[in-house]
Amino acid sequence: MAAFFDQVPEAVQQHLRGIIRTSGLSATDESLEQLAQGWVEKMELFTAQTLDRDMEEVDVLPQDDARGALVLTYSGSLITLGPLDGQSRSAEYTSIGLRRDVPDKASKEDSRLEQDVTMDEPVVFTSGPIQRSSAVYKIAVPRGDLSPEEQSLLLGDATQILTEGFVEVNKTIILE
Template sequence: MGEYMDMLPDGIGDHIRSIARTSGLPPGDESLELLAQGWLGKKDAFEEQTTTLKMEEKDEFALDSPGGALVMTNSGSLITIAPVFNDLRRVEYVSIGLRQDVPDTAVNEESTLEDDLRVGEPAKFTNGPLQQSSAVYKIAVHTEKMEPEKEIEKLSEATQIITQEFVDVNRTMVVEKET
């Protein structure tokens, strides 16, 4: 196996292999290494930003939790789940970018979780453009209690920063793909 593929957490390598088939990249180890390197960069960006915001990683996020969460999936996508407002949540999905079988971004102002979120299981929603994600890799929540408006602001800020870092990682991957 390659350097970056060997650095992936358990189970992620298989997921990277399945992503490679729909990425538009040529088959082979070089493409797998490129995707693995990108995934690791996105994981680092997620962890760095959630640490900066003093968010705590959890194994679960309850359906009835009033707060919001940032979620990274096994495919390296980012899901931002806003606090509950009028029994609904704003959900924003940002894909890994190279996949051709999912949208780059999707937003629903009136989404609802189908069930609790759990690491290792897909996130499922009852309405909106995102019905189901790949398995959840990480869930981060704010540890400090705050008003929904403030939490939405912090989650939006984190999403913008992480998304920009994801775009930068993708740009690097595309440049490497073309060379």
Template structure:
């Protein structure tokens, strides 16, 4: 795939990226412009891929009275998520990402409203929440008509978590200068993100997550097939006894003795078809995925 250059982008995006360079204090040279152009192109591909996989629709505008949930992408690369209209308000979450390489700044309002219609290439204006105005919008993705509010909620939340963390990862992997390794998906980082996103303490978030995982583990140990949400299910499977045997290291040719193993129960996790389909749809060029060789698979 051809690497995108700054001059390949539409003029409106070039202007926004130039302003971003000025505001961030980055060198105003060709290397910086081309690097940001590459990041922008990858973010856009990530955005379109995710909204497509969730069945969201790209539209030109969203009326104030439109009850559908939506995800808004600004020219600066930040995200605004709007929950479905419930009564007279909806929740709003603004993730200021831009060039961040750590946990994004999140601002959330539980009783937000649109001050007017939302349109492409214009700033969105909100009321009833800390976020009053966005920068110009590049894309508007909405839930299709006919979905229940709960289904819309699920899709918007899923898109928000994936895109927010995906954008930060792209910023980090494409950084011009060395970036300290950010533990974005450790237990500590995940708990911190969930706590901030849901307005609870990290202690409360940790307790809920640990209780949930303990229930999954307990059910599995009691012989149940336990659903782990959309990821799949955990269960136990019987493993027959194995005799000791000799095998050979494929790299060195050295013989290795694999000891005998008695019959036992072993944990098993089965991923759902939905997760498998999503994995298959991810563009492998975005995050530097490497092709496995037969030797890798055997080792």
């Protein structure tokens, strides 16, 4: 029964248990398994897109790092951070679509990170589309010496494909 739930790291399992309370799903093992299946599918989509774009996974993105990034959270949300432009960067947040306590989607052009983006810690903004995310599971940054415009295009394309994929995953969770 718990084929997908068993594939999820323990810290993420604990987080998914908490999401059940705010998702509208019934608090059953079956619902938890559906949520875990969705998380595994999103993680696989994220990994495939970052590999296809030759992005590098890192443990930390310093807040003053000029590169943009794609971030996957414990809850299965996607955060796209544009390249640094002076003191700010664009930021887009796309939630898992099942939670009632966060927006489905939010963006802000002149966002500012409060701290480094670090695995197993939330993304925290002093000014951004959200105040803070759930803990970070993966961070992927563009490799090489791409211009800010090239990074923005790469991140924008990946975000569009991931968002569409995540929406489809959410539909299967809700319909099952």
